Amino acid sequence: MEIKHLKSEDIMGMEKIFRSNLINSLSGYKSANLIGTEHEGYSNLAIFNSVVHIGANPPLLGMIQRPHTVERQTLENIRSTGCYTINHLPEQLVENAHYTSAKFERQESEFEHCKIDKQYLDKFPAPFVKDSPVKLGMRLREEVPIESNGTILIVGEIELAEIDESLITEDGQLDLNRAHTVAISGLNRYHLPKEIAAFPYARKEELPDFK
Amino acid sequence: MEIKHLKSEDIMGMEKIFRSNLINSLSGYKSANLIGTEHEGYSNLAIFNSVVHIGANPPLLGMIQRPHTVERQTLENIRSTGCYTINHLPEQLVENAHYTSAKFERQESEFEHCKIDKQYLDKFPAPFVKDSPVKLGMRLREEVPIESNGTILIVGEIELAEIDESLITEDGQLDLNRAHTVAISGLNRYHLPKEIAAFPYARKEELPDFK
Numbered sequence: 001m002e003i004k005h006l007k008s009e010d011i012m013g014m015e016k017i018f019r020s021n022l023i024n025s026l027s028g029y030k031s032a033n034l035i036g037t038e039h040e041g042y043s044n045l046a047i048f049n050s051v052v053h054i055g056a057n058p059p060l061l062g063m064i065q066r067p068h069t070v071e072r073q074t075l076e077n078i079r080s081t082g083c084y085t086i087n088h089l090p091e092q093l094v095e096n097a098h099y100t101s102a103k104f105e106r107q108e109s110e111f112e113h114c115k116i117d118k119q120y121l122d123k124f125p126a127p128f129v130k131d132s133p134v135k136l137g138m139r140l141r142e143e144v145p146i147e148s149n150g151t152i153l154i155v156g157e158i159e160l161a162e163i164d165e166s167l168i169t170e171d172g173q174l175d176l177n178r179a180h181t182v183a184i185s186g187l188n189r190y191h192l193p194k195e196i197a198a199f200p201y202a203r204k205e206e207l208p209d210f211k
Numbered sequence: 212m213e214i215k216h217l218k219s220e221d222i223m224g225m226e227k228i229f230r231s232n233l234i235n236s237l238s239g240y241k242s243a244n245l246i247g248t249e250h251e252g253y254s255n256l257a258i259f260n261s262v263v264h265i266g267a268n269p270p271l272l273g274m275i276q277r278p279h280t281v282e283r284q285t286l287e288n289i290r291s292t293g294c295y296t297i298n299h300l301p302e303q304l305v306e307n308a309h310y311t312s313a314k315f316e317r318q319e320s321e322f323e324h325c326k327i328d329k330q331y332l333d334k335f336p337a338p339f340v341k342d343s344p345v346k347l348g349m350r351l352r353e354e355v356p357i358e359s360n361g362t363i364l365i366v367g368e369i370e371l372a373e374i375d376e377s378l379i380t381e382d383g384q385l386d387l388n389r390a391h392t393v394a395i396s397g398l399n400r401y402h403l404p405k406e407i408a409a410f411p412y413a414r415k416e417e418l419p420d421f422k
Contacts, residue, residue, distance in 0.1 A: 002376035021383030023267035029394035031239030055360040056234035102413040149266040165213035172232030173397035183240035186384035191404035202313040
């Protein structure tokens with residue numbers, strides 16, 4: 001096994017796309033979600049791989065926003081309306097979802113161009129993805145600026161959730177395997193995870209005999 | 212297919228553990244990383260499921276820290292030394308890694324109690340996980356407070372990376388399948404992902420014929 005040993009200067013000296021691909025792979029597997037927004041009659045849908053759990057009480061999720069990219073329409077719509085939707089990306093929509101990252105104009109809806117069915121729920125002011133197994137209506141709680149590189153952590157509270165009931169296990173966790181929710185690595189690789197293990201709440205007095 | 216429809220008040224009315232399990236499942240699949248720190252001769256290792264990509268130039272990763280939990284030893288060590296390591300969790304260490312979340316005392320090293328081999332690289336002042344396929348030496352750049360719930364986004368810069376060379380693809384992305392890196396869902400479910408698709412950089416002029 002050859003080991004690649006990189007220092008800061010090696011990383012900074014890489015060709016730009018190569019470096020972007022590498023660094024985008026280093027956090028490990030990422031969540032795959034479609035973010036739906038709407039303002040002045042124009043709806044937008046964007047794939048995000050940075051949705052992260054912030055807390056359960058109140059129920060908060062975060063996502064990283066790069067302000068100067070194609071994703072900015074999402075940010076502008078969230079700022080205008082205070083609302084957005086998070087929709088798990090199921091296997092069947094992987095190709096459609098990937099192409100929401102193309103540079104569409106504001107008046108061009110990704111729902112239409114990428115053939116993803118739109119759904120409205122409970123008069124919530126942002127569109128959901130009809131064929132997503134987990135749909136969340138989010139209210140913007142906080143924009144947290146990250147000074148190191150000018151990105152923003154968008155923190156939202158879950159106001160509404162629509163979930164296929166058969167996915168909810170006895171203890172409240174979701175069976176994401178059954179949902180066919182995918183994971184992402186790097187910038188363009190999509191994966192279907194398969195559960196290999198689940199362990200009880202960890203207590204020092206109950207350590208197993210490790211292999 | 213039965214649909215579970217939840218509003219804010221339904222979520223807030225749930226039994227605490229059930230709610231925590233559910234909300235922790237809603238972001239989708241999560242990265243699985245072991246965070247190594249050391250201060251005054253005491254080394255600490257903690258499993259985190261919130262490492263997230265922040266940016267490639269400079270190379271930044273973030274992670275969410277709950278200050279009042281068992282993980283606080285990690286935060287204290289990072290504050291004291293300015294350094295920590297991020298190590299991808301490989302399949303073979305899943306059980307060991309899970310139990311680093313038990314409440315060990317400061318003088319009890321998770322490396323020892325959970326039988327995970329420690330490694331030092333380049334005099335970097337934090338310990339690495341020897342059997343991890345992707346090892347990152349991180350320098351603290353920024354602590355970003357999240358006011359909505361008192362958590363903190365810890366942002367660090369990659370100063371050192373040691374990666375099995377055979378994992379690096381031609382375009383710089385890592386083959387995480389080959390690394391046997393795992394993903395997490397909820398609080399205690401571990402998964403092995405399998406790549407199902409990769410797509411080129413998305414251009415509006417090159418949309419495929421969607422199914």
